Amino acid sequence: MTKNFFPIISILCFIIFLWYIFSVVLNSSWALDKAERSSKTLTFKELVADTWSQKKPKLPAPHQVFSEIWDTTFNKKITSKRSLVYHGWITFSATVAGFVFGTALGVILAIAIVHDRATDLSVMPWIITSQTIPILALAPMIIVVLGSIGFTGLMPKAVISMYLSFFPVVVGMVKGLRSPEILEIDLMRTWSASRSQIFFKLRIPKSLPYFFTSLKLGMAASLVGAIVGELPSGAIAGLGARMLAGSYYGQTIQIWSALFSAAILAATLISAISLIQRIVLKRMAWSG
Amino acid sequence: MAEHPIIEAKDVGLIFQTDDEPIIALKDVSLQVNKGEFISFIGPSGCGKTTFLRAIAALEKPTAGLLKVNNVTPELARQARTYGYVFQAAGLYPWRNIASNIKLPLEIMGFQKQEIKERVRKVLDLVDLTGFEKKYPWQLSGGMQQRVSIARALSFDAELLLMDEPFGALDEIVRDYLNEQLLKLWKSTEKTICFVTHSIPEAVYLSTKIVVMSPRPGRIIDVINSELPSERPLEIKDTPEFIEIAQRVREGLRLGHSYD
Numbered sequence: 001m002t003k004n005f006f007p008i009i010s011i012l013c014f015i016i017f018l019w020y021i022f023s024v025v026l027n028s029s030w031a032l033d034k035a036e037r038s039s040k041t042l043t044f045k046e047l048v049a050d051t052w053s054q055k056k057p058k059l060p061a062p063h064q065v066f067s068e069i070w071d072t073t074f075n076k077k078i079t080s081k082r083s084l085v086y087h088g089w090i091t092f093s094a095t096v097a098g099f100v101f102g103t104a105l106g107v108i109l110a111i112a113i114v115h116d117r118a119t120d121l122s123v124m125p126w127i128i129t130s131q132t133i134p135i136l137a138l139a140p141m142i143i144v145v146l147g148s149i150g151f152t153g154l155m156p157k158a159v160i161s162m163y164l165s166f167f168p169v170v171v172g173m174v175k176g177l178r179s180p181e182i183l184e185i186d187l188m189r190t191w192s193a194s195r196s197q198i199f200f201k202l203r204i205p206k207s208l209p210y211f212f213t214s215l216k217l218g219m220a221a222s223l224v225g226a227i228v229g230e231l232p233s234g235a236i237a238g239l240g241a242r243m244l245a246g247s248y249y250g251q252t253i254q255i256w257s258a259l260f261s262a263a264i265l266a267a268t269l270i271s272a273i274s275l276i277q278r279i280v281l282k283r284m285a286w287s288g
Numbered sequence: 289m290a291e292h293p294i295i296e297a298k299d300v301g302l303i304f305q306t307d308d309e310p311i312i313a314l315k316d317v318s319l320q321v322n323k324g325e326f327i328s329f330i331g332p333s334g335c336g337k338t339t340f341l342r343a344i345a346a347l348e349k350p351t352a353g354l355l356k357v358n359n360v361t362p363e364l365a366r367q368a369r370t371y372g373y374v375f376q377a378a379g380l381y382p383w384r385n386i387a388s389n390i391k392l393p394l395e396i397m398g399f400q401k402q403e404i405k406e407r408v409r410k411v412l413d414l415v416d417l418t419g420f421e422k423k424y425p426w427q428l429s430g431g432m433q434q435r436v437s438i439a440r441a442l443s444f445d446a447e448l449l450l451m452d453e454p455f456g457a458l459d460e461i462v463r464d465y466l467n468e469q470l471l472k473l474w475k476s477t478e479k480t481i482c483f484v485t486h487s488i489p490e491a492v493y494l495s496t497k498i499v500v501m502s503p504r505p506g507r508i509i510d511v512i513n514s515e516l517p518s519e520r521p522l523e524i525k526d527t528p529e530f531i532e533i534a535q536r537v538r539e540g541l542r543l544g545h546s547y548d
Contacts, residue, residue: 181379183375183377183379184379184381186347186373186375187373187375187379188396189347190345190347190366190371190372190373191392191393191396191397191444192366192367192369192396192397193396197396201392201395201396202381205381205383284383285382285383285384285385285424
């Protein structure tokens with residue numbers, strides 16, 4: 001860990017340094033315009049200070065974003081519409097709901113595909129086609145259709161998340177369930193093992209590493225789905241809605257803080273899966 | 289009780305249908321294996337020795353002739369747990385430790401828990417691996433892994449042991465050691481063993497009967513009964529009797545080779 005500490009920190013510092021430079025470059029024209037209108041000339045120091053503290057900068061400086069995140073996370077009541085925790089929770093619940101359904105759907109489809117050639121040939125093309133449609137085009141339809149039969153709020157977003165997250169799970173699990181070698185299957189056959197014994201004692205354990213990798217991809221896709229689901233239909237809550245509102249009113253700091261919250265949420269969810277993966281595979285001694 | 293041969297093959301043929309042309313893997317193979325024999329199948333690649341073993345195990349289906357294992361069809365023999373199969377690779381599951389790898393066929397066959405424990409202990413002792421129960425496959429050498437796979441094949445006490453080049457991937461020194469061990473095991477358990485190999489000394493050293501095979505089409509060229517004493521130290525490989533049998537095997541292989 002200490003060995004990796006230095007490179008990690010130096011890369012982080014470098015990114016933040018670049019970010020500050022860019023916010024000076026991108027925000028300076030506004031600062032100069034403003035100075036010109038009031039016929040002032042800015043020293044370099046004043047210019048930099050101005051670009052790092054504008055109310056609606058093109059690119060907010062890191063400290064502005066983080067103080068906004070801090071403020072809207074810890075200084076607002078979590079029930080307040082201005083609280084990031086509130087919006088984060090809305091997105092989080094849709095993400096997790098969609099992820100759970102998507103994973104279940106993906107696993108069921110993969111089992112059907114692996115065990116039945118007809119399913120493989122008839123369903124797999126549709127699964128692949130489903131992912132070629134841009135989700136941005138599809139999301140409003142899903143929301144409108146589900147809304148017209150009385151489903152609003154979390155449910156339509158979870159459906160969009162599911163739509164995105166089942167795919168990596170299907171692909172990964174089909175690959176994983178098919179990963180036993182011919183030798184391993186032949187061995188099972190010499191013991192007259194039934195299909196279900198082959199499935200539970202060989203295919204399932206053998207597919208676990210693939211399963212966890214798919215889960216991570218599925219979780220990331222699910223979060224994207226939830227955010228996309230919050231963009232249309234004038235959604236009023238969730239990180240996606242927060243980004244959209246920010247862009248309506250030019251609140252760039254708000255957009256960036258919602259973006260970072262989404263990233264932090266994704267990182268947290270994926271580390272949670274990694275942790276479960278480590279524990280499960282270690283229990284099964286797969287790690288060796 | 290009338291003694292019947294444990295394997296009886298009469299004019300067995302096996303043709304694989306491929307896209308361009310059918311491959312004749314076995315043609316008119318007739319052979320009788322009696323209880324307690326140690327039979328080696330030797331021949332170049334493509335001579336059908338593995339295919340024949342797989343047909344005995346009901347992993348392939350003959351397209352002609354008659355094949356009986358323990359007086360029934362290979363499928364029924366398999367269901368009756370007549371044989372244990374050892375492949376060239378040990379095929380141990382990396383997520384299971386040694387003991388639970390050996391348990392696997394017993395679990396599948398529905399043995400009782402207490403009996404499973406007892407059997408695992410017994411076969412690990414047979415292959416000299418007592419104390420390795422909790423180890424994982426990757427912690428064992430290739431030779432040890434192969435011994436585990438032999439123990440696993442012995443665990444459900446099948447009468448017949450089918451071994452497909454089990455030591456093919458191991459070096460000469462380990463191979464000699466395992467050959468010695470295998471002979472001891474064969475004597476103490478009184479199993480019938482069918483052993484596929486590429487190696488002439490290995491075949492001569494182990495067998496009571498050597499079946500020499502040849503490719504295109506896969507067929508039997510010669511069946512040699514070995515008169516070597518049942519007590520076989522490694523030094524036996526330098527005796528005239530040993531060399532004589534090896535010579536006859538070599539001749540058979542040359543005869544069958546078409547050099548095309």
